[in-house]
Amino acid sequence: MTFWARPVRWAIAGLFVALTVACSPIIRNHGYVPSDDELTLVEVGTDTRETVAQKIGRPTASGLLDDVGWYYVQSRFRTFGPRAPQEIDRQVVAISFTEEGTVSNVERFGLEDGQVVALSRRVTETNVRGVSLIKQLLGNLGNFRADQVLDNQ
Numbered sequence: 001m002t003f004w005a006r007p008v009r010w011a012i013a014g015l016f017v018a019l020t021v022a023c024s025p026i027i028r029n030h031g032y033v034p035s036d037d038e039l040t041l042v043e044v045g046t047d048t049r050e051t052v053a054q055k056i057g058r059p060t061a062s063g064l065l066d067d068v069g070w071y072y073v074q075s076r077f078r079t080f081g082p083r084a085p086q087e088i089d090r091q092v093v094a095i096s097f098t099e100e101g102t103v104s105n106v107e108r109f110g111l112e113d114g115q116v117v118a119l120s121r122r123v124t125e126t127n128v129r130g131v132s133l134i135k136q137l138l139g140n141l142g143n144f145r146a147d148q149v150l151d152n153q
Contacts, residue, residue, distance in 0.1 A: 023081055031060060031074035033091040039106055042095065047103045052095060059095075070095045087111065 034056040041055045052070070059070040076089040090111040096104045 026079040028077045028079070028085070029074065030077070031072070032057070033072045033074040033093050039093065039108075042103060042106055044103050044106065048101050049097060052103065068097050068099070070097075 038056045042052055047055070049070075056072075059072045061071040061073060072093040072095075074091045075087055077085040078088045079085045088111075092109040094105075094107045094109065096107075098104045
């Protein structure tokens with residue numbers, strides 16, 4: 001065996017290991033959702049916000065305007081190589097409360113139940129279609145009367 005054979009083998013093995021590790025997906029979990037066993041402890045009509053907080057903990061989000069709901073959200077993202085992270089799983093548990101503060105409903109939603117909602121639009125659409133500038137300027141000529149423009153003295 002020559003002097004260079006062993007380092008070349010180690011370099012090839014190291015390159016193979018590096019390529020294998022670089023191509024494996026990275027899974028990240030964000031948030032917390034109570035399990036089904038924990039949700040069975042919550043009784044509709046009898047539990048309050050305080051008892052729900054004791055049984056399964058406080059959520060990361062709640063109703064913004066009137067605080068009639070608690071929302072537990074958990075997401076799972078997969079990053080594969082240089083690609084952008086992709087959401088592969090999402091669970092949302094919504095606990096609704098009455099105005100008196102007792103539990104009225106417990107629901108679980110998955111990624112397949114969600115809809116994409118545009119919270120902000122950066123494109124302003126024009127409300128004038130197919131009308132040129134000249135047509136817009138001349139279009140209002142017949143809509144005015146002389147008594148509206150002149151002072152009546």
